[in-house]
Amino acid sequence: MTEYKKLAMLVEKLKNDTDALMQGLMRHSLQNEDPLMSGSPTIEELHSIAMDIKHIILQATPRLKKIVSKARETDPDRQIYNEMMCKKIEQLLETFCDVLVSRLIRQENAGDSASKISETSEEMLQNLTDASLEDYPALAKVEVLYDKHMLRRAAAEAWSQRIATDLSGLMKFEEEGRAVLIAREKLTRAKFLEEKGNQKDCILKLLKQKEVEKWESEVARRVLEHAGLHNLSKDLKKHSIPPLISEMISDPALQKLFAARMYRLTKDLLVTPEDERIRYLRNNNQNLIEDFGHPCLSHRLCGCTCRVFNTVAERIWYALGYEVQYSANKSFIPSILVEKGILHDTTLPCGRALHEHQYIVMGFEDYSERFFELKEPDATKKPDEWVLWYEHVREIADTLCSLV
Numbered sequence: 001m002t003e004y005k006k007l008a009m010l011v012e013k014l015k016n017d018t019d020a021l022m023q024g025l026m027r028h029s030l031q032n033e034d035p036l037m038s039g040s041p042t043i044e045e046l047h048s049i050a051m052d053i054k055h056i057i058l059q060a061t062p063r064l065k066k067i068v069s070k071a072r073e074t075d076p077d078r079q080i081y082n083e084m085m086c087k088k089i090e091q092l093l094e095t096f097c098d099v100l101v102s103r104l105i106r107q108e109n110a111g112d113s114a115s116k117i118s119e120t121s122e123e124m125l126q127n128l129t130d131a132s133l134e135d136y137p138a139l140a141k142v143e144v145l146y147d148k149h150m151l152r153r154a155a156a157e158a159w160s161q162r163i164a165t166d167l168s169g170l171m172k173f174e175e176e177g178r179a180v181l182i183a184r185e186k187l188t189r190a191k192f193l194e195e196k197g198n199q200k201d202c203i204l205k206l207l208k209q210k211e212v213e214k215w216e217s218e219v220a221r222r223v224l225e226h227a228g229l230h231n232l233s234k235d236l237k238k239h240s241i242p243p244l245i246s247e248m249i250s251d252p253a254l255q256k257l258f259a260a261r262m263y264r265l266t267k268d269l270l271v272t273p274e275d276e277r278i279r280y281l282r283n284n285n286q287n288l289i290e291d292f293g294h295p296c297l298s299h300r301l302c303g304c305t306c307r308v309f310n311t312v313a314e315r316i317w318y319a320l321g322y323e324v325q326y327s328a329n330k331s332f333i334p335s336i337l338v339e340k341g342i343l344h345d346t347t348l349p350c351g352r353a354l355h356e357h358q359y360i361v362m363g364f365e366d367y368s369e370r371f372f373e374l375k376e377p378d379a380t381k382k383p384d385e386w387v388l389w390y391e392h393v394r395e396i397a398d399t400l401c402s403l404v
Contacts, residue, residue: 018103147183233318259403281372304350322372331369
């Protein structure tokens with residue numbers, strides 16, 4: 001499929017999503033923004049549509065810039081599109097910008113958007129960023145509706161008093177709790193900025209302090225994460241692996257599948273421990289996601305075995321000598337990689353496609369990429385320790401092989 005056809009499909013999806021968003025906003029406006037009244041779509045669905053719109057815009061913008069630049073090439077030796085194709089590309093750009101102006105920017109009582117409406121298509125593409133999308137009236141209104149809805153829901157359901165009774169309940173508890181905290185933080189920040197708008201230096205200092213506190217919280221989380229995995233795996237020997245797998249994974253067929261995949265990885269570790277693909281296990285690696293899931297992914301509706309698969313895998317990885325690490329560069333979450341076409345056909349251990357799963361934020365996403373690094377003893381400096389480590393890995397491999 002050509003780049004033009006791919007972009008045309010994205011723009012068409014953008015039109016459909018924005019139409020659905022505007023119709024939904026109109027319904028909720030008629031309902032006086034009361035989330036308890038019946039109607040479709042729900043506020044959660046509206047928020048999901050708004051997030052899809054943001055992703056499409058941010059994905060299509062750089063690609064449109066590139067294809068428009070090629071279509072407007074004046075040097076005959078560098079031109080790659082004929083006249084008819086150039087007109088189609090210009091029309092596609094016009095349609096894209098028209099969707100942004102007529103549906104997302106031009107709203108009643110949105111005087112601040114007048115400057116955006118007067119922008120040329122080139123200026124609009126140039127100015128489109130993740131931050132600028134937050135100023136679009138339609139998207140901003142959805143955010144406000146969603147934040148208020150989450151706070152009302154938390155109060156109505158006495159969220160803080162609920163107790164998670166199983167793994168799926170715990171995951172949903174954490175997910176909703178995080179959404180409520182984010183909503184409270186956003187509304188508090190918006191109110192504070194409105195009241196203290198003239199105290200710019202004070203506000204900037206406070207926001208910087210919040211970023212520092214957020215980073216310190218993430219550092220503390222990483223320390224606890226490492227300590228937790230270390231404590232859970234320090235006594236994990238060959239005889240304790242079968243009961244661990246049977247206790248965590250109830251389905252015998254999935255137990256056998258997990259053992260086979262972990263045995264394959266452990267066998268490769270014994271043969272070629274110097275292989276970069278073995279020494280570094282990246283959570284966003286397609287093969288690793290297909291074999292052992294992802295620590296932040298779970299099925300949207302009913303939950304699945306993927307999180308359990310990953311939990312057991314990480315404990316065994318620590319027993320093999322791996323440690324969780326974080327890169328210095330921020331990485332995309334899996335859902336964004338799906339939209340970019342990188343992990344589109346990935347199937348997780350539960351048998352469902354990656355795009356059917358929901359991503360639950362852990363905390364590192366704004367800073368780093370999460371991976372596991374092999375930390376075996378240095379064979380040249382500590383040969384005795386290395387031999388003991390190798391024998392330990394071999395015993396685990398033999399145990400896993402017996403379970404296949």
